[in-house]
Amino acid sequence: ALRRDSTEAEKALLEAERLGRESLAEVRRTVGLLAPEATGTAAPMPTAADIPDLVREFEAAGLDVEFELRGDPHTLTPATGLALYRVAQESLANVVRHAPGAPTSISLLIGPDAVRLHVRNRLAQVVGAPNAGGGLGVRGMEERVTLLGGVLRAGPDADGWRVDVELPSTLDTA
Numbered sequence: 001a002l003r004r005d006s007t008e009a010e011k012a013l014l015e016a017e018r019l020g021r022e023s024l025a026e027v028r029r030t031v032g033l034l035a036p037e038a039t040g041t042a043a044p045m046p047t048a049a050d051i052p053d054l055v056r057e058f059e060a061a062g063l064d065v066e067f068e069l070r071g072d073p074h075t076l077t078p079a080t081g082l083a084l085y086r087v088a089q090e091s092l093a094n095v096v097r098h099a100p101g102a103p104t105s106i107s108l109l110i111g112p113d114a115v116r117l118h119v120r121n122r123l124a125q126v127v128g129a130p131n132a133g134g135g136l137g138v139r140g141m142e143e144r145v146t147l148l149g150g151v152l153r154a155g156p157d158a159d160g161w162r163v164d165v166e167l168p169s170t171l172d173t174a
Contacts, residue, residue: 047081048073048115051088051108058092064103065092071110077170083144084108084117084165087152090137091119091163099123099161110169117165120157141165 046054055067073081088106095104104121138154141163145152150167 045078045082046085047078048076048084048108048110049081050085054085054089054092055106058096061096063092063096064101066105068105068107070108071115073108073110076110076115080115080148080167080170083148083167084115086144087117087141087163087165088119090141094137095121102160113169115167115169117163119163120160122160
């Protein structure tokens with residue numbers, strides 16, 4: 001691939017590195033969950049309550065992003081919170097990757113029956129269907145959401161791109 005198309009080879013290597021890092025981080029977190037009494041090198045799993053900090057990190061890196069939060073993310077189950085965090089993380093990373101500098105909005109709305117996450121960004125030109133480039137990001141987000149009984153919609157939206165998630169609002173009773 002390096003001899004045929006160095007740009008394509010670089011993209012493939014960067015994607016492989018990203019997936020490897022993500023996988024290793026997930027394994028570390030899982031091991032940390034299995035041994036809670038350990039001094040642990042594994043950080044706690046992120047939740048929906050960590051999304052405001054995630055947004056601030058992207059802002060600090062230069063992304064023009066507006067954030068709205070309605071409801072208390074601490075009331076969501078850890079699984080729901082983790083899924084929402086990962087979708088927000090992947091969505092914002094995709095904005096940086098595919099639409100650098102695009103104004104972006106993200107909203108997390110927690111209601112009594114459902115929790116909704118909306119991410120929108122403008123694009124210079126409307127792009128094709130999700131996964132048209134062969135990436136796994138949208139598919140991975142969809143799998144996370146579906147496992148929790150929710151729905152994810154991602155794709156072109158007028159002059160930009162949108163990711164919409166709706167999950168049942170299962171509350172953490174612990």
